[in-house]
Structures are given as structure tokens and as C-alpha cells.
Amino acid sequence: MKNFCKSFFWMGIVLLAINLIPDHAAAVPELPKDIKWLTNESDPIFASPEAKKGGIFKSAILSFPLTFRVVGPDSNSGFRSAILDNQLSLIGIHPNTENIIPELATHWAFGQDKKTMYFKLNKNARWSDGHPVTSHDFTYTLDFMRSKHIIAPWYNDYYTREIDKVIVYDDYTLAIVGTKAQPDLHLKIPIGPIPRHFYSELDNDFVRKYNWEIVPNTGPYQIHGFKKGKYIKFQRKKDWWAQDLRYFKHRFNVDTVVFNVIRDFNLMWEYFKKARLEVFNITFPNYWHVKSKTPVIENGYVHRMWFFNDTQQPSMGLWLNQDREIFKDKNVRYAFAHAMNVQKVIEKVLRNDYFRLEQHYVGYGLYSNNNIRARRFDLEKVDIHMKKAGWKRGPDGIWTKNGMRYSVEVTYSFADHTPRLVVLKEEAKKAGIELRLQKLDPSADYKKVLEKKHDVAWSGWGTGLRPAFWQHYHSANAHKPQTNNITNTDDPDLDKLIDTYRDSLDQKERIRLSLQIQEKIHEIGAFVPTFMVPYVRRAYWRWWRLPKIPGTKHSETLFDPFAPYTGGLFWYDKALHEETKMAKKKKQKLQPVTIIDETYKMKILENVKFSYRNS
Amino acid sequence: MIHKIMKINSLTLKKIRRFKSIKRGYYSSVVFLLLFFFSMFAELFVNNRALMVHYEGEYYFPTYGQILPGKTFGLDYDYETNYRQLALRFAVDGSGNWVIMPFVPFNAYENDLREDRYPPFAPSIKDRHYLGTDAIGRDVAARLVYGFRIAIFFSLALLVVNYTIGVSIGSAMGYWGGKFDLFFQRIIEIWSNVPFLYVIIIISSIIVPNFFMLILIMACFGWIGITWTMRTVTYKERAREYVMAARALGASNTRIIFKHIIPNTIAIIVTFAPFSVSAGIVALTSLDYLGFGLPPPTPSWGELLQQGWANLDAWWISAAVIAAMTITLIIVTFIGEAVREAFDPKLHTTYE
Numbered sequence: 001m002k003n004f005c006k007s008f009f010w011m012g013i014v015l016l017a018i019n020l021i022p023d024h025a026a027a028v029p030e031l032p033k034d035i036k037w038l039t040n041e042s043d044p045i046f047a048s049p050e051a052k053k054g055g056i057f058k059s060a061i062l063s064f065p066l067t068f069r070v071v072g073p074d075s076n077s078g079f080r081s082a083i084l085d086n087q088l089s090l091i092g093i094h095p096n097t098e099n100i101i102p103e104l105a106t107h108w109a110f111g112q113d114k115k116t117m118y119f120k121l122n123k124n125a126r127w128s129d130g131h132p133v134t135s136h137d138f139t140y141t142l143d144f145m146r147s148k149h150i151i152a153p154w155y156n157d158y159y160t161r162e163i164d165k166v167i168v169y170d171d172y173t174l175a176i177v178g179t180k181a182q183p184d185l186h187l188k189i190p191i192g193p194i195p196r197h198f199y200s201e202l203d204n205d206f207v208r209k210y211n212w213e214i215v216p217n218t219g220p221y222q223i224h225g226f227k228k229g230k231y232i233k234f235q236r237k238k239d240w241w242a243q244d245l246r247y248f249k250h251r252f253n254v255d256t257v258v259f260n261v262i263r264d265f266n267l268m269w270e271y272f273k274k275a276r277l278e279v280f281n282i283t284f285p286n287y288w289h290v291k292s293k294t295p296v297i298e299n300g301y302v303h304r305m306w307f308f309n310d311t312q313q314p315s316m317g318l319w320l321n322q323d324r325e326i327f328k329d330k331n332v333r334y335a336f337a338h339a340m341n342v343q344k345v346i347e348k349v350l351r352n353d354y355f356r357l358e359q360h361y362v363g364y365g366l367y368s369n370n371n372i373r374a375r376r377f378d379l380e381k382v383d384i385h386m387k388k389a390g391w392k393r394g395p396d397g398i399w400t401k402n403g404m405r406y407s408v409e410v411t412y413s414f415a416d417h418t419p420r421l422v423v424l425k426e427e428a429k430k431a432g433i434e435l436r437l438q439k440l441d442p443s444a445d446y447k448k449v450l451e452k453k454h455d456v457a458w459s460g461w462g463t464g465l466r467p468a469f470w471q472h473y474h475s476a477n478a479h480k481p482q483t484n485n486i487t488n489t490d491d492p493d494l495d496k497l498i499d500t501y502r503d504s505l506d507q508k509e510r511i512r513l514s515l516q517i518q519e520k521i522h523e524i525g526a527f528v529p530t531f532m533v534p535y536v537r538r539a540y541w542r543w544w545r546l547p548k549i550p551g552t553k554h555s556e557t558l559f560d561p562f563a564p565y566t567g568g569l570f571w572y573d574k575a576l577h578e579e580t581k582m583a584k585k586k587k588q589k590l591q592p593v594t595i596i597d598e599t600y601k602m603k604i605l606e607n608v609k610f611s612y613r614n615s
Numbered sequence: 616m617i618h619k620i621m622k623i624n625s626l627t628l629k630k631i632r633r634f635k636s637i638k639r640g641y642y643s644s645v646v647f648l649l650l651f652f653f654s655m656f657a658e659l660f661v662n663n664r665a666l667m668v669h670y671e672g673e674y675y676f677p678t679y680g681q682i683l684p685g686k687t688f689g690l691d692y693d694y695e696t697n698y699r700q701l702a703l704r705f706a707v708d709g710s711g712n713w714v715i716m717p718f719v720p721f722n723a724y725e726n727d728l729r730e731d732r733y734p735p736f737a738p739s740i741k742d743r744h745y746l747g748t749d750a751i752g753r754d755v756a757a758r759l760v761y762g763f764r765i766a767i768f769f770s771l772a773l774l775v776v777n778y779t780i781g782v783s784i785g786s787a788m789g790y791w792g793g794k795f796d797l798f799f800q801r802i803i804e805i806w807s808n809v810p811f812l813y814v815i816i817i818i819s820s821i822i823v824p825n826f827f828m829l830i831l832i833m834a835c836f837g838w839i840g841i842t843w844t845m846r847t848v849t850y851k852e853r854a855r856e857y858v859m860a861a862r863a864l865g866a867s868n869t870r871i872i873f874k875h876i877i878p879n880t881i882a883i884i885v886t887f888a889p890f891s892v893s894a895g896i897v898a899l900t901s902l903d904y905l906g907f908g909l910p911p912p913t914p915s916w917g918e919l920l921q922q923g924w925a926n927l928d929a930w931w932i933s934a935a936v937i938a939a940m941t942i943t944l945i946i947v948t949f950i951g952e953a954v955r956e957a958f959d960p961k962l963h964t965t966y967e
Contacts, residue, residue: 344728348726348728348729348733348752349728349751351733379692379693379694383693393684393693395681395682396681396682397682397684397693397694397695415906418751418911418912419750419751421911422724422726422751422753422911422912423726423728423751425724425912426724426725426726429694429695430692430694430695431694432693432694436910437910437911437912438823438910439823439906439910439911440820440821440823441820441821444820444821
């Protein structure tokens with residue numbers, strides 16, 4: 001036993017020594033000579049010079065966060081983004097041009113190896129406690145994120161698998177090295193700093209100790225006060241170091257942002273009508289068309305905004321499992337697509353408010369193939385395809401072949417979607433296809449689909465900055481559980497295209513391949529796209545002002561107070577507030593206002609039959 | 616009348632006579648039986664298929680059986696004929712063809728959607744939506760009728776399963792007594808402490824139960840109620856002389872329980888039955904209301920109630936289902952009360 005301990009001790013020493021060696025070797029790194037420093041001070045600004053500072057913005061959250069930590073247990077709540085948005089990154093993306101713009105870094109450069117990026121930090125950058133932001137805060141990010149004490153295996157893994165190391169040249173110059181050469185390096189590599197001076201040595205106590213600690217940040221706001229279960233208050237930093245930077249100027253105008261806990265969505269609507277909330281999300285058809293018929297809107301105290309964006313669309317639709325005998329035949333899949341009367345659902349159930357999603361990857365800019373059109377409801381085409389596949393109509397009108405009926409189970413989980421599916425079901429019956437609706441609890445649904453035990457899954461995937469083909473369509477992910485290829489697509493040609501796409505470091509080639517891959521996916525026809533909602537709709541009290549073009553191409557909400565990407569464009573107009581208060585007091589009617597902004601409306605929507613009937 | 620056809624002992628006859636004399640219960644049972652038979656043939660009254668079509672000299676009766684594609688009647692489609700449109704067409708073209716539609720010309724599944732208007736639609740005699748439509752444009756009357764049929768069959772089937780298990784186990788406990796009784800008492804005590812609604816909710820969120828599966832799941836917890844009563848009654852009956860006599864004649868335990876004891880306790884079982892039926896309806900409705908019952912789009916009262924709650928402005932949805940529910944439960948309760956009174960042994964015992 002003693003011996004064992006001893007050897008263990010020595011082993012420790014040796015390991016320590018090994019750990020120390022590379023540190024010594026990298027002591028005085030030198031910046032390569034052949035890099036070209038880039039910056040961007042010439043893209044158009046998207047904030048309004050008219051914006052004034054001031055005001056309190058009252059917002060609501062459904063539940064109080066379980067912790068203010070952004071990593072570790074219970075940290076993955078919706079509120080985390082409010083904290084993370086106040087932590088700037090090295091560089092940002094311009095929401096309209098999609099070019100790189102400065103955040104914490106003023107300049108950046110790409111290494112020849114396609115896996116390193118170099119940065120020069122803004123020397124004015126300060127943490128909220130006054131400490132300067134230096135390169136060492138970035139090396140600390142790796143130490144922190146790789147630490148076992150934060151109990152965040154996903155981050156441990158990500159910061160090991162994706163980021164190789166951070167090289168410090170001096171306090172304000174650094175390089176970040178990825179583990180592999182890849183295209184779009186600037187979307188992966190830039191990491192945020194973590195204040196080394198704030199966290200002492202991490203230990204087992206981390207999770208408990210930092211539950212309610214307010215960590216220094218670099219963004220425009222900082223938490224100023226909170227009462228657990230009741231509210232969280234953010235205060236604007238009066239002399240924020242970045243407030244005069246080109247892309248931050250005239251943004252983040254409100255002095256105070258308060259998130260009150262209101263535990264019910266309907267109750268929030270009542271609070272909003274009493275002006276105890278400033279803005280309300282009325283994207284849902286029911287709110288826009290029906291619930292909007294309320295005095296505060298009809299009297300013009302509250303304005304409505306319908307803003308079209310042009311951003312990556314979630315892939316909502318029906319996913320056919322090709323491991324099911326019935327869906328192995330391409331014609332049968334095509335027939336299924338032609339039997340889905342999505343248009344009728346849009347017109348009769350969704351009040352013409354939703355748009356037909358044409359394919360899986362809409363809104364990815366140059367990477368989207370806008371020539372693809374989803375297969376429309378067409379009984380004749382169903383007939384042609386089914387007959388080609390050798391099926392016959394049975395006595396009950398449903399197609400049959402060798403004792404098999406065209407009757408498939410559609411798995412879904414949102415009760416609110418039942419009306420849509422019921423209409424699809426009745427229409428599909430005309431086409432000779434029987435849909436058996438199966439509503440499951442969301443987690444049971446998710447499990448069933450990931451285990452590929454579904455016939456047809458009614459669901460959608462979220463989006464990324466670039467189309468993700470491999471996870472959804474590569475055969476490497478087919479025929480096995482817990483992967484995202486839920487159609488079990490297994491096509492050698494498609495595999496080849498996807499592999500080339502993944503290996504390519506050339507943007508033009510990647511775009512060409514992306515379009516080609518989408519064509520191929522459409523040809524396979526295992527995904528029947530349904531709806532997209534390429535806009536946001538908000539109701540807001542009229543003393544809140546927005547720029548002339550109220551949002552950006554990628555705005556998913558117009559009143560985000562913090563997000564460095566698209567947020568903080570709105571401002572408070574005291575004069576209008578007083579005027580509205582007087583009008584309310586005197587029961588005076590103002591002009592009701594509904595603004596529809598189509599600046600960024602997707603081109604592919606231009607020919608869509610669409611009416612603003614009820615607006 | 617009946618006793619001439621079937622051999623019924625005089626005591627039972629007396630009970631039936633007594634039941635008839637309780638007017639409230641008797642009329643309730645008549646109404647209930649009418650509703651029951653009406654719902655059995657609901658396709659003839661509430662349906663989107665025509666009762667009768669006269670086309671080119673031939674008569675068609677599409678109500679039951681296979682679908683008739685539109686081409687049968689000279690229309691240009693292969694799917695099932697839309698008889699409402701066909702009726703309109705025949706009325707206009709003056710060809711002498713005609714269609715007779717049922718009273719409510721909609722089935723419980725189809726969405727009657729309009730241009731430029733969004734459901735729910737208010738009741739309208741012109742549209743023949745006598746009770747309006749729900750939030751997806753389905754006829755409320757049709758969904759009520761078919762929902763009633765499902766609910767009533769469901770609770771009757773549940774009753775049979777529950778009582779078969781419960782009565783057998785209960786009387787076995789009472790008959791054997793001793794360790795067997797003690798053991799089952801404990802089992803039942805534990806089992807009845809399981810919050811059964813939650814268990815059903817959990818199960819049906821993982822698998823979507825169909826009609827029979829739901830009965831099975833509910834029967835897992837539903838059999839307990841009757842066991843206690845049966846146990847006590849059997850204890851009493853076991854001590855009677857006729858049981859001893861049967862045993863002396865060498866009858867097996869099974870024979871004694873099923874041929875001797877249970878027939879003598881039938882009065883008690885019968886008095887409980889109507890209340891179990893209403894409990895079954897309520898249970899199914901509440902599960903459907905919560906969204907854990909039969910899978911959509913099965914017509915169901917609970918689902919209608921849910922829609923009524925979500926669309927309080929559309930008063931006709933909740934009004935219709937609440938009225939239907941109240942009437943049914945009152946009827947069943949009246950029947951139950953009358954049965955209980957008619958079977959009350961105190962009326963037939965004479966003390967000397």
C-alpha cells in the first residue's frame with residue numbers, strides 16, 4: 001500500500017513535469033510576418049442617429065432562473081441569453097452584410113493554415129469592474145471551460161475538440177488555434193473572454209459558490225439588483241467603453257431593463273394592456289387578428305409592427321422514415337408529398353399568415369437553393385406516382401399493394417398543431433392515404449423519432465449559420481438511433497457531395513455544392529416541408545421608437561435590449577410618453593397604427609398570394 | 616309479459632315492478648335506452664354520406680359499406696363522393712336525380728371550412744350546423760353524438776372488465792378468508808394508494824392508447840372499488856345454510872362462488888353498476904380533456920370541453936357539451952337511484 005502511494009506520488013511529479021514542458025517551450029511566441037490585418041469601419045450602420053438615451057424597459061420572464069451561472073447544472077435556461085448577450089466576443093457579424101465587424105478586437109487576421117485566427121484587442125476594452133480586457137482572459141477561457149469543476153461536460157468537450165490553444169503575443173495581441181482547418185473559421189474560432197481576476201482558483205465548490213454571483217462583463221448592461229422569484233434589474237453602464245464604436249453607437253439606449261417574473265402567458269397580455277410591460281409578441285395569428293381588437297390598440301396607444309426578416313428558417317415539416325417498407329419506394333414518397341394539402345392549412349387554419357416552406361434550407365443566403373419548390377397538393381400526381389409504384393385503390397378508397405394499406409402513423413407533440421394535422425388528414429384521405437395521428441408527450445416524441453421508430457415525424461429542426469447536411473442526410477447517421485438523420489437517408493451520391501462539401505475550404509465550391517445537395521435532397525423526397533414564419537410581429541406602447549428600418553435582416557425580435565448582433569436599436573421617447581398619458585387620461589382617441597415593413601422580405605415570397613386582409 | 620317468455624322468479628319480478636313504479640328512474644331508463652339505440656345507428660341520422668341517392672334510374676344506399684368514389688355519380692374525382700355538393704348539383708341541373716341526406720349532414724371528422732371566415736362557426740340552421748362547429752370547423756352535434764357512443768361503450772366495457780375482476784377477487788377473499796383474505800387486503804390497500812390518474816397520464820403520454828388499451832389501463836385500477844363490498848357480502852353469504860348444503864353435496868369452491876354466492880349477491884352488484892357507468896364516462900371525459908385519452912381526432916366530449924374552454928367566446932361549444940354531459944349523468948344517476956330503491960331488501964323482508 002505504502003509502495004503504491006509512493007509510486008502514485010512520483011507518477012504525479014512526472015505528469016506535472018510533462019505538463020510544464022510545453023509552457024516553457026511556448027514562452028516567447030512570435031507573430032508570423034505573412035498575415036494581413038483586417039478591420040471593418042465601412043459597412044453601413046443600422047442604428048438610428050435620432051436615438052436618445054433614457055427610460056425604463058419593463059419586460060417579463062415566465063420563471064426566475066435557477067442560477068446566474070452560464071455553465072454547469074441548471075444554467076441552460078432561457079434567461080441565460082440575457083447574461084451572455086452582455087459578454088462581447090472578439091468579433092461580430094454585421095446583421096445585414098454578414099461581414100465581420102469589430103467587437104472586443106479592432107483587427108483580425110487569418111492564418112495560412114486555415115485553422116488560426118489572429119486578433120488585436122481594443123485597448124479601451126474594460127470589464128465592468130474597471131479591469132482592462134487582456135489576452136490572458138482568453139487563455140483563461142480555455143482553462144475555465146476545460147475545468148472539471150464547472151460540471152459542464154459539453155463545454156469541456158467542445159473547448160477541447162474545437163479549440164486547440166490560445167497563443168498570447170502580448171497583453172493585447174493573441175491568436176486562437178482551432179483543432180482542424182475549416183471553412184468559415186470566423187464563425188467557429190472567436191471565443192469570449194472570462195475574467196481571470198474574478199474567479200480565484202476553481203474548486204469543487206464552483207457550482208454552489210457562483211450560483212448568484214454577478215460576473216464582470218464587457219457588454220452594455222450589468223445586473224444591478226434582483227429579488228429571487230420576483231425580478232432582475234439591469235442597469236446601463238454610463239461610460240461603457242464601446243459606446244462610441246461604429247456599430248454600437250446609438251444602440252443600447254434604455255437606462256434600465258427590468259425582467260419581472262409573470263408566470264402565465266395570458267397574464268402577461270393583461271399586464272401589457274395595463275402598460276406594465278412595454279412590448280408583446282403578437283406573432284401568433286390569434287393575437288394579431290383576434291386579441292388585437294382591444295381598446296389600447298384601437299385607440300392608438302399601442303402600435304403594431306409586422307416586420308419581415310430574411311433569416312435561416314427552421315425546417316418544419318413531415319419526415320418520412322425510409323427504413324419503413326412503405327417509404328422505400330421513391331414514388332410512394334412523392335405521392336405522400338403531393339397528398340399533403342399544406343396550402344389549405346395555411347389558408348383555412350393559419351389565416352394565410354404562414355408561408356409555405358419550399359425546402360429544408362431556406363434563408364441561408366447564397367447557400368440556399370431558391371429554385372426548389374415543395375411538391376404541391378395534386379391528386380393527379382398522386383395517382384400517377386402510386387400507379388407507377390404498382391398500387392391500387394382499395395374498397396375504402398385507400399391505396400393498397402400486396403396486402404399493405406397506405407396508412408401511416410404521424411407522430412407529433414404539440415396539441416396546438418392538432419387542427420393543422422386534422423385538416424391534412426382529411427385531405428390526404430381524398431388522395432387515398434390514411435394518416436393516423438399520434439400525439440405524444442414532447443420527450444416521448446423526441447425519443448421515438450431519434451430511435452427512428454416513427455413512420456412520419458411532424459417536427460422541425462433549428463438552424464445554424466450555415467446549412468448542416470451531414471447530420472441530417474449522410475448515411476453515416478442512417479439506420480442507427482440517436483442521430484439526426486431521421487429520414488434514414490442513405491444515398492451514395494449524396495454522401496459523396498456532402499463529404500466534398502465538408503472537406504472543401506473554398507467558399508465558392510461550398511456554395512455550389514450546397515445548392516446541388518439541396519437539389520438532391522429534394523429529389524429523394526423524404527422531407528415534406530410545411531410552414532415558415534419569416535417575420536416578427538410585435539405590439540408596443542407608442543412611446544417606444546425604432547429606426548426607420550426597424551430591424552435588420554436577421555432580427556428575430558425587434559425589442560431585444562442586449563444582443564450585440566441585432567439588439568438595442570429601440571429608444572424611449574419621453575415626450576410621446578407624456579402625450580400618451582394625457583390622451584389616456586382624457587379618453588382621447590389617437591390614430592391606430594399598424595406598420596408593415598417589407599425591406600428585407602424574402603425574394604421567394606414575392607409571388608406568393610398573400611393578403612393583409614385583417615390588418 | 617317478460618315472465619312468460621323467460622323464467623324469472625317472483626322476487627325479481629317484484630323488483631322490476633317496483634322499479635317501474637319509480638317514475639323518475641323508469642323514464643330515465645327509457646330515455647337512456649333510446650339514446651343508446653339511437654347512437655348505435657347514428658350513421659343514419661348524423662353522417663356526411665347520403666341515406667339514399669337516386670342517380671340515372673338506380674338507387675344507392677351509401678350509409679354503410681364501402682365508399683362510393685365521385686365517378687360513380689359522374690363526378691370527376693376518385694375519392695369519396697361529397698354528397699352535400701352532389702345534392703346541390705342534382706337540385707340545380709334538373710336531371711331528376713336526387714339525394715336524401717341525414718338530419719345532420721356532417722360526420723365527426725370533416726372540417727367544414729369557408730372562404731374568408733374562420734371557425735368556430737355559430738349554430739346555424741341554414742348551414743345545418745345545429746350546434747355550430749368547433750375551432751377546426753367540425754360539426755359539434757356530430758362530435759357530440761359519436762362522442763356519446765364512444766363514451767357509453769367505453770364505460771360499459773370498462774364496467775364489465777372491472778366487475779369481472781373485482782367481483783371474482785372480492786368473493787374469493789370473502790369465501791376463503793384467512794391468509795388469502797389478509798394478503799389481498801394488503802395488496803388492495805397498496806394498489807389503491809397509487810394515484811391512478813397520474814399513472815394513466817404517464818402511461819398514455821408514452822404510448823398512445825387505443826380504445827381497448829385504455830380500458831385495460833383503467834381496469835388495472837378500477838377493479839378495486841367493488842372488491843370490498845363483495846368481500847363483506849360473501850363473508851355473510853358463506854355462513855348461510857345453502858352454502859353449507861352445497862358444500863355437503865360436494866360442490867367445488869368455484870361452483871359455490873359462481874353458481875350460488877354471486878347469484879345471491881347480484882342485487883348489490885346491480886345497484887352499483889349505474890354509478891360505475893357514470894364514473895366511467897367522467898373518467899374518459901376528464902382524460903380527454905387533459906389530452907391523455909383517446910388519440911385525436913376521435914370525437915370526444917372531453918376534447919370538446921377543452922376546446923370550449925380555449926374558445927370561451929364560442930359559447931355553443933361548451934354549452935352543448937356541458938348540457939349533454941349533465942343530462943347523461945343525471946339520467947344515469949336517476950336510474951341508479953331507482954335500481955337501488957327497487958332492490959332494497961328492507962321492502963321484501965317481513966319481520967315477525
